[in-house]
Amino acid sequence: MNAATLRHVRYVATQNPVTLAAFLMFSVLVLLALAGPWIAPYDPLASDTANALNPPSVRNWFGTDALGRDILSRIMVAARLDFGIAVSAVAVSFAIGATLGSLAGFFGGWADRIIARIADTIMAFPLFVLAMGIVAALGNTVANIVLATAIINLPFYIRVSRAEVNVRRNAGYVEAARLAGNSDLRVLALHVFPNVLPPMMVQISLNMGWAILNAAGLSFIGLGVRPPQAEWGIMVAEGATYIISGEWWVALFPGAVLMLAVFTFNLLGDGLRDVMDPRMRT
Amino acid sequence: MSLLEVRDLSLEFRTRSGTVRALEHINLEVVKGETVGIVGESGSGKSVLCFAVLRILDAAARITSGSIAFAGMDVLRASESSLQQVRGREISMIFQNPRTALNPIRRVGRQIEDVLATHSATLREQLKPKAIEALAKVRIPDPDRRYLAYPFELSGGQCQRVMIALALACDPQLLIADEPTTGLDVTTQAAIMQLVSDLARERGMATILITHDLALASEYCDRIVVMHAGHVVETAPTAALFRAPAHPYTARLIASTPAPGQSIATLASVPGNLPDLRRADLPSCRFQERCERALPECVTDGLPTTIADSGHLVRCFNPL
Numbered sequence: 001m002n003a004a005t006l007r008h009v010r011y012v013a014t015q016n017p018v019t020l021a022a023f024l025m026f027s028v029l030v031l032l033a034l035a036g037p038w039i040a041p042y043d044p045l046a047s048d049t050a051n052a053l054n055p056p057s058v059r060n061w062f063g064t065d066a067l068g069r070d071i072l073s074r075i076m077v078a079a080r081l082d083f084g085i086a087v088s089a090v091a092v093s094f095a096i097g098a099t100l101g102s103l104a105g106f107f108g109g110w111a112d113r114i115i116a117r118i119a120d121t122i123m124a125f126p127l128f129v130l131a132m133g134i135v136a137a138l139g140n141t142v143a144n145i146v147l148a149t150a151i152i153n154l155p156f157y158i159r160v161s162r163a164e165v166n167v168r169r170n171a172g173y174v175e176a177a178r179l180a181g182n183s184d185l186r187v188l189a190l191h192v193f194p195n196v197l198p199p200m201m202v203q204i205s206l207n208m209g210w211a212i213l214n215a216a217g218l219s220f221i222g223l224g225v226r227p228p229q230a231e232w233g234i235m236v237a238e239g240a241t242y243i244i245s246g247e248w249w250v251a252l253f254p255g256a257v258l259m260l261a262v263f264t265f266n267l268l269g270d271g272l273r274d275v276m277d278p279r280m281r282t
Numbered sequence: 283m284s285l286l287e288v289r290d291l292s293l294e295f296r297t298r299s300g301t302v303r304a305l306e307h308i309n310l311e312v313v314k315g316e317t318v319g320i321v322g323e324s325g326s327g328k329s330v331l332c333f334a335v336l337r338i339l340d341a342a343a344r345i346t347s348g349s350i351a352f353a354g355m356d357v358l359r360a361s362e363s364s365l366q367q368v369r370g371r372e373i374s375m376i377f378q379n380p381r382t383a384l385n386p387i388r389r390v391g392r393q394i395e396d397v398l399a400t401h402s403a404t405l406r407e408q409l410k411p412k413a414i415e416a417l418a419k420v421r422i423p424d425p426d427r428r429y430l431a432y433p434f435e436l437s438g439g440q441c442q443r444v445m446i447a448l449a450l451a452c453d454p455q456l457l458i459a460d461e462p463t464t465g466l467d468v469t470t471q472a473a474i475m476q477l478v479s480d481l482a483r484e485r486g487m488a489t490i491l492i493t494h495d496l497a498l499a500s501e502y503c504d505r506i507v508v509m510h511a512g513h514v515v516e517t518a519p520t521a522a523l524f525r526a527p528a529h530p531y532t533a534r535l536i537a538s539t540p541a542p543g544q545s546i547a548t549l550a551s552v553p554g555n556l557p558d559l560r561r562a563d564l565p566s567c568r569f570q571e572r573c574e575r576a577l578p579e580c581v582t583d584g585l586p587t588t589i590a591d592s593g594h595l596v597r598c599f600n601p602l
Contacts, residue, residue: 172382178338180370180397180448183362190396195387278387278432 012274019271025264032079040073044230053247063249065238067228071250074230075257081225082232082261085142086211089149090204096150097157098193098200104158105165106188116162119155127152131214135223145224149211160203164196198277202269209265216258232258285455285488286312286335291348293334300560304330305512307585308348312456317482317489319503319520321496321535325556327512328492332458336369353455371401374449376478378461380441384433390444391417391429394451401452416447420477439470443477450481457482460492475502496539500524505593508532511556511568513585518594528588528596531569567598575600 013020032039042060048068056063062071104115122130134148168174169192177191178184216233218224225231227238232254239251288310295302305327312318320328333339335350337357350357353372357365377383385393394413398404404412410429417425420443433441442462449457459478463471479502482489493499499506499520506523508516508531516529527533537550554572557564565571565581573580577599585597 172377172379173385175338176375176377176383176445176448177385178369179336179375181366181368181400182370183366191385191388195385198387278389279434 009275012271016271016274018267019274022264022267022271025260026268029079029083029261029264032076033083034080036076036079040070040076042070042073044069044074044077045228053242053250055247056249062253063247065235065250066242071235071253074235075232075254078230078232078235078254079257081142081229082212082215082258085146085149085215086208089146089153089211089215090207092146092150093153093157093207094200094204097154098161098196101158101161102165102188102193102196105162106169106184106192108166108169112162115158119158119162122151122155125152128214128217131218132221132223135218140223140226142225145215145218148218149214152214153207153211156203156207157200160200161196164199165192168192168195198273201272201276205265205269205272208268209262212258212261212265232261284311285314285353286310286490287349287351288331288335289349289351291331291334291350292346293330293339294344294346295340295342296344297342297560302559303512303564304343304559305334308512308514309517310507310514312488312490314455314488315482315486316504317479317491317502319491319493319499319506320509321493321499321506322509323494323552323556325511326509328509329460331509332375332460332490332492335458336373336375337365338369367401370397370454371452372454373456373458374452374454375458375460376442376445376449376462378464380445380465381433381438383445384441386433389430389432390436391431394444394448397448397451413451416451417444419450419481420444420447422447438466439474442466442470442474446474446478446481450485450487453485454487456488456490458490458492461494462491463493463495463498471498478502496535508535512559513568513597515569515598516594516596518591518596522591522594526590526602528590528594528601529569529598530573530575530600530602533602575602 013023046069048064050068051064052066052068054060054064054068060070060072062075065071065074100115104112131148131152134151135144138144138147165188174187174191177187182191215224216231216236219231219233220237222237225234227234235254236251236258239247239254242250288308291305291308292303293305295304308331310318310331320331322328334345335352335357337360345358352368355364355368384390391410391413394416395409398409398412414425414429417428422428422440422443428436428440433444436444457478462478463474466474475498478489481487491499491503503520506518506520507514508529510531516523516527516532518528523532524536527536531552534550534552538552540546540549552572557568557571566583566585567573567580570576570580579599583599586599588596588598588601590596590601
């Protein structure tokens with residue numbers, strides 16, 4: 001990160017107000033994920049039955065839940081878990097998916113056929129059901145949620161990287177790199193792959209939102225993270241039963257934050273691509 | 283002593299619709315320091331020949347006979363890793379379309395550093411000054427600033443200069459220029475060709491200039507090799523070729539090159555098209571069907587190599 005890069009990031013952000021908003025919301029999420037436990041006003045696990053199901057007030061901005069826990073504090077603390085699951089799942093599927101996809105797209109032939117069919121096979125499942133199955137079979141741990149989310153995201157990375165590498169396989173600069181004495185793998189890693197990164201960034205960002213939704217969804221139906229741990233999906237699930245009796249805040253606030261987080265990642269994609277692409281620098 | 287020696291090279295592509303015999307019995311010799319032009323219309327095998335010299339070939343290509351020797355190395359038998367040492371260091375190539383031949387998202391300076399780092403024992407701290415020096419050598423104005431430029435920020439002529447800087451960064455012994463000026467306007471074309479020939483002379487570097495522009499070849503080449511449909515039909519010193527072309531195809535090509543003051547209406551063209559190289563019944567002279575001097579033996583008998591003059595070879599039964 002040098003001064004020119006920072007200047008470029010600032011340029012991209014100010015050029016497009018939507019991108020700026022996305023960057024700002026993203027920074028808030030990152031801040032919560034890093035510092036949530038220290039800046040939360042109350043202990044997220046401390047129950048206080050005397051103050052159960054209090055509506056939003058000055059004392060508890062987002063109200064309290066059935067056990068009297070402060071919902072704002074729980075949302076803030078949960079950011080780290082949800083964010084962590086999404087980031088690690090996306091990182092795992094990006095690393096594996098982009099590698100497999102690039103190899104398939106670059107070398108073609110048998111490798112391509114096998115890898116593409118693996119991707120098709122995963123795509124053939126209803127993905128959320130597949131994730132449920134994986135977590136149910138392997139056990140209810142955070143690591144398994146990450147694994148399940150990574151697996152169901154894999155085909156998207158394989159497909160995008162395969163297609164993007166494939167169209168560049170015979171580009172002039174690839175030929176030139178070969179003629180300059182680079183081996184195939186070097187050409188792929190140093191000359192082709194960097195060109196594929198900008199479109200991949202969009203995929204990564206969209207997938208982050210999707211991964212958060214997926215993790216929350218698994219927890220919502222009782223797989224994955226278990227109570228009393230604070231997690232947005234569980235909080236919505238716990239709050240769902242109180243909507244009918246009028247205590248709307250228990251489910252609304254974690255749900256709204258979840259929605260905002262997904263929305264942020266969806267908006268972030270374009271901005272990230274513009275940051276990655278040197279063609280935007282002039 | 284010859285630097286590059288291609289002997290009796292035949293190459294074919296096996297495709298689903300048949301075998302394309304893209305090169306047949308090619309002989310080519312390049313001596314240290316000389317500039318050899320390979321001319322011929324599109325599809326005559328000029329580029330395939332050069333890619334074969336570097337042994338960068340499509341998976342469908344098969345070399346069926348012949349040998350390629352470069353500076354004592356048997357290219358067709360050499361290991362892939364020793365070839366990687368040769369490519370970019372001993373033999374470099376510049377292309378027709380410089381804009382696509384540069385990686386669009388990397389700074390041009392970095393791309394030059396890459397080649398230096400792969401092939402020369404340049405120290406890390408030395409890379410940047412060396413890259414800037416390479417840019418300066420190809421007469422790019424303000425090389426310090428251009429070092430940081432991306433290819434899309436440069437004009438076509440500047441991109442070609444960068445390509446040349448890339449190709450010459452490691453002082454190769456042989457430069458293959460594959461239609462280096464096709465995408466450029468005429469004034470840039472002259473400047474680029476002048477640059478290439480100056481640099482070649484300075485370094486004693488041999489050059490193969492692939493072109494379909496005979497005028498260009500006549501100006502810069504010591505010797506010219508004329509190719510037609512995968513055959514070398516004539517090889518001659520430039521002056522001799524233009525003074526007394528021996529092969530009917532060469533004569534046609536020269537007649538179809540416009541001269542100043544000539545009306546376009548009087549320009550001759552070479553009749554017909556290149557034959558389909560997949561055909562099983564190709565005549566032994568592949569120009570036979572387009573040739574007004576064709577004899578019966580052109581279809582059936584093996585092509586003779588006739589010596590028209592010293593260093594002037596022609597493969598024809600009925601030379602001019």
